[in-house]
Amino acid sequence: MRWGILGAAKIARTELAPAIQLARGSQLVALATRDATRAAPFQALVPGLRIHDSYDALLADPEVEAVYIPLPNHLHVDWSLKAARAGKHVLCEKPIALAAPEIDQLIEARDQTGKLIAEGFMVAHHPQWARAKALIDAGAIGKLEHVEGCFTYTNRDLGNIRHDPAMGGGGIRDVGVYPCITARMVTGAEPTGIRADLRLQNGVDIFARVWADFPGFSMSFYCGMMQDRRQYMTFHGQDGWLHLTAPFNAQTYGDTALELRSGNETRIERFNEVQQYALMIENFVASATTGSPFACPLEFSRGNQAMIDAIFAAAP
Numbered sequence: 001m002r003w004g005i006l007g008a009a010k011i012a013r014t015e016l017a018p019a020i021q022l023a024r025g026s027q028l029v030a031l032a033t034r035d036a037t038r039a040a041p042f043q044a045l046v047p048g049l050r051i052h053d054s055y056d057a058l059l060a061d062p063e064v065e066a067v068y069i070p071l072p073n074h075l076h077v078d079w080s081l082k083a084a085r086a087g088k089h090v091l092c093e094k095p096i097a098l099a100a101p102e103i104d105q106l107i108e109a110r111d112q113t114g115k116l117i118a119e120g121f122m123v124a125h126h127p128q129w130a131r132a133k134a135l136i137d138a139g140a141i142g143k144l145e146h147v148e149g150c151f152t153y154t155n156r157d158l159g160n161i162r163h164d165p166a167m168g169g170g171g172i173r174d175v176g177v178y179p180c181i182t183a184r185m186v187t188g189a190e191p192t193g194i195r196a197d198l199r200l201q202n203g204v205d206i207f208a209r210v211w212a213d214f215p216g217f218s219m220s221f222y223c224g225m226m227q228d229r230r231q232y233m234t235f236h237g238q239d240g241w242l243h244l245t246a247p248f249n250a251q252t253y254g255d256t257a258l259e260l261r262s263g264n265e266t267r268i269e270r271f272n273e274v275q276q277y278a279l280m281i282e283n284f285v286a287s288a289t290t291g292s293p294f295a296c297p298l299e300f301s302r303g304n305q306a307m308i309d310a311i312f313a314a315a316p
Helices: 010-022 036-045 055-059 073-085 100-113 127-137 171-187 276-290 298-314
Strands: 002-006 027-032 050-052 066-069 089-092 117-119 144-154 193-201 204-214 217-224 226-237 240-244 257-262 265-270
Touching: 002 010, 002 055, 010 027, 010 036, 010 066, 010 276, 027 036, 027 055, 036 050, 050 055, 055 073, 066 073, 066 276, 073 089, 073 100, 089 276, 100 117, 100 298, 117 298, 127 171, 127 226, 127 240, 127 257, 144 171, 171 204, 171 217, 171 226, 171 298, 193 298, 204 226, 204 298
Parallel strands: 002 027, 002 066, 027 050, 066 089, 089 117, 144 217
Antiparallel strands: 144 226, 193 204, 204 217, 226 240, 240 257, 257 265
């Protein structure tokens, strides 16, 4: 599958462009940017890469079959729709929308055009999460009682788009989405009640604490974008617990381990060789070309956005 990227965002440069080249059955062929300086690292990775000076020009490129969209959050829905209507499959950076009802447009466009539109949650493709779900489903920790997690990092550049409310900035949309989607992914459950406490600066959340009730278990997590980096997820049951040390930035954050504690026994499984972005690209291509199920369809993304919407609505 021949890919184009709309914009030269950092995540496209450091993660997705290399992943497209690494993934079986994919090739990066085009990039849209007016900035030659920002295009240079992509051209170093892919000699002969075509550079378009507008997003529309890339969408008109007949050689491009699929696009990755790493644009600012408030542009995701519009450009996903334009890309699908231009005949391209669409993989969009999270959050794919700023409110759950917006995803209904994307579902309709996917069904009308026959083009795959999906949100780029790489965690949905990492085998540590499939393993976590399998262990919990098999009763390895007994009845699940509580899920706990966090995701923080440091971004104190107030000129960065993540600090701009008009662009859909804030820590919840950037990293808080991950505890939400992984808890929902592992348990197959949706929250029934949410409480939240947000610390705002310049109109965006820079730190958030969230408490959620699910059928039969509870959840708590915190997230932020002006703290020292930290991430983990723990699933605590009546007979044991399951702890993931690098649940989101697997491989790059540190030792990617799944620790299972049951009774007096501790078992650790490691996943340090997995390239989760490349797996996501391979699974996307398989789904787009054969119709095989995609691990994070728009309907599942809509549920996650509904949880994010509920967190904002619950905050005083």
